[in-house]
Amino acid sequence: MSEQTHVSRRDFLKLAGGAVVAASLSGLPLAVTAQGDEVTLVFWSPNCDVECEQINIPEWMERFRQEVNGNVNFELSGAPWGDYWTRLPLALAGGTGPDLYFFHANWMQQFVDGGLVEAWPEERVAQLREVLDGIDPMMINGKLYAFNEGLDTNVIYYGKKAWEDAGLTDDDIPTTWDELVALADALTERDSNGAPVRAGFDANLRDGRWTWVALKYQMGEFLISEDGRRANIHTEGGQKAAQMLWDWEFGENPVGNIDLAPWTEDALPTEIAAMGFGFGWFADYWRSDYPDYEWGAFPLPAVDGAPAISKAGGWTTMAVNAQASDAAKSAAFDVIQWHGTDPDLMRFRALGGQVPTLRSLREDPDILASPVVSSMLANIDKTVFFGFTPPDFESALAQITDLMFVAQTSTVDEALAEAQLQADEILARAENVYWGFQERTATGANEMVNPEIVE
Amino acid sequence: MTNSIQADVSPPLPQVQESLWFKIFGGKKALLIYALAPTIIFFTIFWIYPLGVGFLRSFTNWSPMSIHAPEYVGFANYERAFSDRMVGTAIVNSLRFAVTTVGLRLAIALPFAIMLNNLRRGRGCFRLIYFLPVVTSVIAAGVVWRFLYLPRNGILNTVLAGIRDLFGMNFDLPRYLQDPNLALLSVSVMSVWRWLGFAIVILMAGLSSIPTTFYEAARIDGANRFQVFRHITLPLLRPTLIFLLVTEVASEIQVFTEVFVMISRGSGGSIGGPANSTLTIVGLFYQTAFKNFEFGYASALALIIFVIISAFSLFQLWLGRRNWDY
Structure with a gap:
């Protein structure tokens, strides 16, 4: 792209118009870029993404052109979710990838190691920090490669019908696990043998690693050692957390049964479970697949003195190809910065069951009207992000509840020991470590400990 | 002649x-x-x-997710494969699956093929019925079987529970896809059902190539049905059986889709649950290549799969060429 040597009358008018639009956008730290030569950004996004359904991508691209820079053109291309995560890295590594692409933090380690993603310029990171939450946990060796537009943590969902049939009201919402289990006991329907035929509480044990992680954080223990080379799974807190799950399922008075329904998100709307441990996306799933299901949500209960409540996840923004031209990179950062700080675009995160990271939306009445987002907001500052671990680390975590509840072949100790062994192998094998320190950026981190492993 | x-x-x-x-x-x-x-x-x-x-x-640290050129790592990928207990588990599971599935399928297909071959009417109709699962989408079939196998509310266990209550029996209902002792066998049963028609059609072709004069001569000599089967049908069907053994064992050792559709989500999204009882060598290869993007290590695993299948195929071909006395 050649440098422009003079400013024409038309260019001057474009600049002035752009400046007026920029000034009218409150809280937007993005300065209008120079209206230089035209730039065409090739943009890839999975076409089954929730964003495609709720926010029309071509529509916001046109808004960007009108409000920020009319010289940026877009070439949009999509692929189904599964194909996308195979095609994208191959194309990026092969030099045929897009300038700008939809990104997910699960792939952060590989993308950073492979040189596929461009780091944000420091001055832009400072601008983002002014208006967004959750920037620091996303930093890797002092660099930001992508940030979260929405934050996600766990909540408890309940079916309003089951709740009302039992004569329960909002005053009965539990704040501790003991209270929740007592409530679940009342909501559980049992057969003549005492086995639940409707679970009072479905702890999501088919993918129960996240329930276990939430409880473990409540015990005040980090999941990974500070140097990132060892997992803290088979620990005292880990045992207590797993034992709680065990008691709910196999104790004297079980309130759940993993065999009742395959998935919690289906068990709740089909009234096989009265309450369930869930994620923000459940709300979106029910809106499309079970529109008649009337549900409520409340914040995750906690054990006494818990320094943290649960794991933090996020909906990552787009990212920039490290091999794109300088002009394309600059324009792509403009697009992401505008997108991630636009109140209208970010408001839709609540529809997807996520807390927007845009600070100005925390008090937004529309956001607070969502029961799932307001429940998340109650705990969001006490959540922990355990970092950009290798993808198979999460598979090792899955062993805990897989062995205890799906296979039903292991005791608490055996399941934790196996998961510990697998996780340690994975963390030890990694070339570069991008985790461990990230847990220590959590709000309650100073009250948490690096526990002893039970040998 | x-x-x-x-x-x-x-x-x-x-x-x-x-x-x-x-x-x-x-x-x-x-x-x-x-x-x-x-x-x-x-x-x-x-x-x-x-x-x-x-x-x-397979001698490099090749990753498709990198702009950096692959580096030579010697035998590191093979050393990792031979010291990784998951690889051993996956190989044993794959072999168990192949032997069980092919054994069951041939044991069922052979009597069916003989019966159909003796039919005077409706042979084509039955052949079509048995062949239908072969042309059914494995994804659709896998999903249906997953629902059949549900521990509660699944059709199989609903029927079993009905029988149990009717006769006043007392036994626990099977957890087909959740019990590590049953999960691989349950997938195997689905695979037997799906490809049974193919084996029947091939065996029928083999049976029809046996000259009827042999059977007529055996009857004149007073041979009973079992003796006819043992001394005429089985020996003359040997090339067909060897063909099915070689192709089906090679195919079943590489099982992936059936396990992926029926099991994978049930263990937290990871492949091979419950308790790694359905982790197959191709499943491990998929996870290594397309989830972890470790193409160098995945290439080493692919070579190991190649060697195993080649060894089995050569052994079976050797069996087929041996002279047998009947």
Whole structure:
């Protein structure tokens, strides 16, 4: 792209118009870029993404052109979710990838190691920090490669019908696990043998690693050692957390049964479970697949003195190809910065069951009207992000509840020991470590400990 | 008799050799090269070249998610594979699956094929019915079987529970896809059902090629049905059985889709649950290549799979060529 040597009358008018639009956008730290030569950004996004359904991508691209820079053109291309995560890295590594692409933090380690993603310029990171939450946990060796537009943590969902049939009201919402289990006991329907035929509480044990992680954080223990080379799974807190799950399922008075329904998100709307441990996306799933299901949500209960409540996840923004031209990179950062700080675009995160990271939306009445987002907001500052671990680390975590509840072949100790062994192998094998320190950026981190492993 | 048949069906080669085009294109040897060329080119591009590249890359830390060139790592990927207990588990599971599935399928297909072969009417209709699962989408079939196997509310256990209550029996209902002792067998049953029709059709073709005169002679000699089966059907069906064994064992060792559809989500999204009882070697390869993007290590695993399948196929072919006394 050649440098422009003079400013024409038309260019001057474009600049002035752009400046007026920029000034009218409150809280937007993005300065209008120079209206230089035209730039065409090739943009890839999975076409089954929730964003495609709720926010029309071509529509916001046109808004960007009108409000920020009319010289940026877009070439949009999509692929189904599964194909996308195979095609994208191959194309990026092969030099045929897009300038700008939809990104997910699960792939952060590989993308950073492979040189596929461009780091944000420091001055832009400072601008983002002014208006967004959750920037620091996303930093890797002092660099930001992508940030979260929405934050996600766990909540408890309940079916309003089951709740009302039992004569329960909002005053009965539990704040501790003991209270929740007592409530679940009342909501559980049992057969003549005492086995639940409707679970009072479905702890999501088919993918129960996240329930276990939430409880473990409540015990005040980090999941990974500070140097990132060892997992803290088979620990005292880990045992207590797993034992709680065990008691709910196999104790004297079980309130759940993993065999009742395959998935919690289906068990709740089909009234096989009265309450369930869930994620923000459940709300979106029910809106499309079970529109008649009337549900409520409340914040995750906690054990006494818990320094943290649960794991933090996020909906990552787009990212920039490290091999794109300088002009394309600059324009792509403009697009992401505008997108991630636009109140209208970010408001839709609540529809997807996520807390927007845009600070100005925390008090937004529309956001607070969502029961799932307001429940998340109650705990969001006490959540922990355990970092950009290798993808198979999460598979090792899955062993805990897989062995205890799906296979039903292991005791608490055996399941934790196996998961510990697998996780340690994975963390030890990694070339570069991008985790461990990230847990220590959590709000309650100073009250948490690096526990002893039970040998 | 054999010689006379060959003489009868021999192609009119002398006429071809005399033709002008035959001479222009270089004669008999050249014709052989032209005939084989498409196959040789196809195999070189789509089989030998990828195999060679895979072999070389198995000695590198190749990752497709990197702009950096792969680095030579010697035998590190093979050392990792031979010390990784998951690889051992996956190989054992794959072999168990192949032996169980192929064994069950042939044991069921053979009597069915014999019965169908003896039918005077409706043979085609039954053959079609048995063949239908072969042309059914494995994804759709897998999802249906997953629902059949649900521990509560699944059709199989609903029927079992009904029988249990009716006869006042007392036993726990099976957890087909959740119990590590049953999960692989449950997938195996689905695979037996799906490809049963294919085995029946091939065996029927083999049975129809056995001359009826042998059966007539055996009956005259007073042989009973079992003796006919043992001394005529089975020996003369041996090439067909060997063909099915080689192709089906090679195919079933590479099982992936059935397990992926029926099991994978049930263990927290990871492949191989419950308790790694359904972790197959191709499943491990998929996870390594397309979830972890460790193509160098995945190439080493692919080479190991290749060696295992080749060994099995060679052993089975050796069995087929051995002289057997009946």
